[in-house]
Amino acid sequence: MPALQLQPYSGSVRKLVLGIDVGTTYSGVAYAILDPGEVPLIHGVTRFPGQESAAGDSKIPSILYYNPDGSVACAGAEAAQPGMDLEAEDNELVFVEWFKLHLRPEHLDAGEIKRDDLPPLPPGKSVVDVFADFLAYLFQCTKRYICETHSNGDSLWASLEDRIEFVLSHPNGWEGAQQGKMRQAAVMAGLVPQTPAGQARVHFITEGEASLHFCIQSGLANETMQDGQSVMIVDAGGGTIDISSYGFISLSPLEVEEVTSADCILQGSTRINARAEAHLKVLLKDSPFGNDEDIKSMLDYFNMATKPVFKDERESTYIKFGSMRCNDAKANIRRGQLMLTGCANMLSYFQPSLEATMASIKKQLQNATRPLTTAFLVGGFAASPWLYVSLKRRLEDLGLTLCRPDSHMNKAVANGAVCFFLEHFVSARVVKLTYGIKIVVDYKPTDPEHVQRASNTFSKQSGRVFLRDGFSPILKKGTRVRETQEVSQPYVQEARDSRTLNSLVTDIVAYRGPGTDPRWMDDTPELFTTLCTVAADTSRVSRKARNGPQGKYFEQNFSVVLLCGRTELQAQISWNENVSGPKSFGPAKIIYDDDLEAPSQ
Template sequence: MPITTRAPYDGTYRKLVLAFDVGTTYSGISYSILNPGEVPQIKGVTRFPAQEKVGGSSKIPTILYYDRDGNVRAVGAESMRESLRDTIEEEGWVKVEWFKLHMRPKSLSKSNSLEEIPPLPAGKSVVSILSDFFRYLYTCARTYIIESHGNGDQLWRSVESNIDYVLSHPNGWEGEQQQQMRRAAILAGLISDTTSGHGRIRFVTEGEASLHFCLQNGFKSDAFKIGAGVIIIDAGGGTIDLSAYGATSNSKKDVYEEIAPPQCHLQGSVYVTLRAKNFLQDYLKGSRFAEDIDAMSDFFDKSAKLAFDCSPLFIKFGGARDRDPALRIRGGQLTLLGYGNFSRISVPVS
């Protein structure tokens, strides 16, 4: 991997590159419009449906809702709207989240004993769900580019038949997982099922993608010295990826090369939440608060977990009448006294 600045695009016609980062819990889009002779600029999609008033949000929840007939009804931030709660319940929509983990290699599954990943809806495969999500990301990218650039409609028409895709995946994903992602792209209509169509997709590991970003934005100058190296840790929703690169030199240019096999562990943040839920089920077993565990787990995931350290944790779930001093519950809030209480949900060391 050369340690250089970007060179001007040497193609003969304008092209668009869309990069989809589909994460276990959150996803994002970046893009670059390649004009002959110009140095490419990488930009991010920072506005999505139902997030218009947020401003500058570069990611959306990796969530879909299907109705009883299997039709997509809400995706991303749209699925989180309070106005949909009654409709979801009344019409029996099915929530799909963490579906990316159903693609995990069997070798990785053995590294984690927790098998509480939400099941896929009846009649849906992980490829079909991923294709629906790809289709949504494509629509979001199209809308954003048209609305964010001068003469956006004309710009889009000039590139819509010349789009390449970059799809990121965890370090531990292999050929089988890449094939599933390719099939999803075909099913979503992003590419044709031909040799030329397949050639419009490039796969990149999350470790390598992070290195590219750091090379352009984050490294200090001494990190580029020959003999220096970097370790990249990508702690995501589903996996924790570790990559090690060293700066070397050949006859033409300085490069970064992998100096150790990349690692991928199914120990991402969703597993912290799953272990917390298991702990709460054990802790509150037989109490009248057992029915509130889902609400507690949801609050832990969205709030308490983000400030997790050895200090007490406060998990809100109910109202002022919810009280049981023996369980450290007061005013609808459960207090856990720090690290000792979570010793049973610590991440196993492999």
């Protein structure tokens, strides 16, 4: 299928754009050199240190070894070379894998996986530290690849290194707090300086949307790209399975919109490993081969050889370990091979991921505003024969055709991230949660809901009586928001001292419950979490002197404006200098806490 022709680059200066996909198990990098007026070409980085024998491979293991002093000993393919485990033992190196999952929002599939279930981070290292170290490694690999691959590569890199735009991908379920930590890691890794201009060169895209861009740009979605048609992307990776659905609004120019909010479940291929490990520990607890060393050897073989080829639960599968002298009939171990029954064992590892994926797909079908007919299965876990066949059979019953492209789909996200920077096919997205602010409400003694909260009242300088713990939605779940669309929330501030009105700090709260329009936060406080804090300089906003029961006070009116239709939340404030005059705008900064916590009651 012919690839979609990219538009000539419209910028005025030469640039380099890097798409970096740090995956739970594997990572990849793609890039494009942007010359004004020229049609860009998207390239993948296909040569990494330690992977010379697999030239052309576009993915690299997301693993590192740390020295005892906290420095990186090796990373990527070099950390997976034969003998590294012996070297690590001799030099007390600390192995790190699956570090990306430490970054996930705490509320995401909290019942499925807890932080204690994950391989630990090195002592004294945060997830941002490890993420930064791995980003720095990928960046150095990319620099080396470009310098070695392109003619006059060194001078080419020197001319571009201060004009690099970075697009970092992340699972659909990641939010602003995770984006903030990824941007912090990019600064720590030396990708960009810690200045507003430097940090503005770091962009974000969800893995589902990046996969869509890849499918469109590479021509894989040509047959489904018709006005009014819709497509689902099932990106099955190592940590998460991301499900997104899009409608083709028009083909000329190409315009795509989300037809329902994207979903994200922590049921990627690493959960297969985790369930296998838990089962083996129970199965072998009374066996001489139930020690940590033998189980690790079994899990390594399972991950590399048993899991990828499992296709039929009616057949037995085997895990090789040890030597021919390893036998334990009670544990089904014979001549160094542990036999697993497909139906009882392997199915118990795989089935939960399939069921969770199907539940998410059914939710997409139910909530989509346009009918869906085709689904693309992409990502590293998509290579699983059992997952593909099982999903295909289930989706056919729902009227969906499942396609599984085979052209480096395991790291298509990096290519799609570059394409997103160049083209922005998706013009509207569906809001996943209801966003709003905690407010105070005018107390009405005739309202039963107010009467039952009478103990939670207070008076302002104006003499008006208010109730605490009200909630005012700014943007409701399920709303379709265009990229350029703004939503605003009016504010009134009162103070005796005018100087205290020179700044605003307010929390943007996310409601994670089943409804879309809650009125009170005290009913179900556990369903409200602080998404971020908006801080703004309001010193330029006019204020009026008023007289109240307790004397003179000042009142200030303005709006907080949120730009929610992009892949990253942005904010500003607006106000009127006078009633008939034009609006004035001022900057507002969005601040994310390290951890999302429920607001105090």
